[in-house]
Amino acid sequence: MKNFTIIAIFGITALSLSATASAQVKPEDQIKYRKAAYSFASWNMGKIKANLDGTYNADQVKAAANAIEAVAHSGLGALFGPGTEKAVGDQKTSVKPELFKNGEEVAKLAKDFAAASTELAKAAESGDAATVKAAHGKVGGTCKACHDQFKSR
Amino acid sequence: MKNFTIIAIFGITALSLSATASAQVKPEDQIKYRKAAYSFASWNMGKIKANLDGTYNADQVKAAANAIEAVAHSGLGALFGPGTEKAVGDQKTSVKPELFKNGEEVAKLAKDFAAASTELAKAAESGDAATVKAAHGKVGGTCKACHDQFKSR
Numbered sequence: 001m002k003n004f005t006i007i008a009i010f011g012i013t014a015l016s017l018s019a020t021a022s023a024q025v026k027p028e029d030q031i032k033y034r035k036a037a038y039s040f041a042s043w044n045m046g047k048i049k050a051n052l053d054g055t056y057n058a059d060q061v062k063a064a065a066n067a068i069e070a071v072a073h074s075g076l077g078a079l080f081g082p083g084t085e086k087a088v089g090d091q092k093t094s095v096k097p098e099l100f101k102n103g104e105e106v107a108k109l110a111k112d113f114a115a116a117s118t119e120l121a122k123a124a125e126s127g128d129a130a131t132v133k134a135a136h137g138k139v140g141g142t143c144k145a146c147h148d149q150f151k152s153r
Numbered sequence: 154m155k156n157f158t159i160i161a162i163f164g165i166t167a168l169s170l171s172a173t174a175s176a177q178v179k180p181e182d183q184i185k186y187r188k189a190a191y192s193f194a195s196w197n198m199g200k201i202k203a204n205l206d207g208t209y210n211a212d213q214v215k216a217a218a219n220a221i222e223a224v225a226h227s228g229l230g231a232l233f234g235p236g237t238e239k240a241v242g243d244q245k246t247s248v249k250p251e252l253f254k255n256g257e258e259v260a261k262l263a264k265d266f267a268a269a270s271t272e273l274a275k276a277a278e279s280g281d282a283a284t285v286k287a288a289h290g291k292v293g294g295t296c297k298a299c300h301d302q303f304k305s306r
Binding site: 024025029032033035036037039040042043044046047050060063064066067069070071073074075079 | 177178182185186188189190192193195196197199200203213216217219220222223224226227228232
């Protein structure tokens with residue numbers, strides 16, 4: 001029962017995760033780790049943007065796209081467990097409580113992010129800046145879609 | 154000249170990065186992002202450990218190993234730029250000032266971490282828990298080697 005919310009929100013991936021590792025991560029650490037994951041992804045999104053706006057370095061874009069894809073496929077659902085709806089200890093959170101009540105919508109948004117990140121990684125592999133730009137925009141759109149609904153300002 | 158320290162510490166990867174994106178990341182954000190990167194890697198190291206100690210889920214271990222490899226190859230050297238030797242704004246840091254004076258040693262440690270993470274990703278791909286355990290231990294050793302020298306307690 002403990003992992004019901006996680007499972008409801010993020011489906012199979014979180015389910016398999018909840019059976020092993022996630023139960024051992026304290027709510028405070030879940031918040032810390034999810035903020036770290038998105039922050040790391042954000043840095044890599046910024047690097048790709050800088051490459052698109054400036055000199056295009058294919059290797060750097062590939063590494064950054066791989067990083068974003070790895071974040072999107074790392075099972076982040078396990079970091080939105082019970083007790084992480086609001087600040088715990090030193091860890092503040094800007095998640096809206098609504099996220100924990102809209103499992104299907106959140107699962108769809110997470111799936112969109114994962115799919116767009118894979119598309120971006122493939123685009124980066126191609127080395128074509130225009131393709132990367134389009135894919136980067138799509139990933140950014142999936143970030144925004146979730147923030148608009150479930151992140152407080 | 155501005156990026157001399159970064160280049161001296163992390164070599165070619167950082168050099169190519171410094172030419173594009175890194176110059177735009179403020180020192181405060183560099184500290185924030187590097188902490189996020191290592192924290193995200195740490196969560197994934199913990200997941201692999203939990204899989205080794207409990208029920209082994211090959212997909213989860215693969216995703217976690219890919220995440221660690223992506224962090225290790227993301228050009229973290231660019232996040233140790235001038236002005237990040239000590240706390241900036243809200244961002245504290247536990248880096249020792251010695252890191253910024255030992256470029257060759259740090260470059261070696263970063264290279265070891267990157268190589269060990271690739272080995273771990275390959276081990277995860279194989280699905281063999283014993284191989285993963287050995288590779289996971291090696292990655293942990295590269296984390297510790299750097300922390301022992303350059304992270305204050």
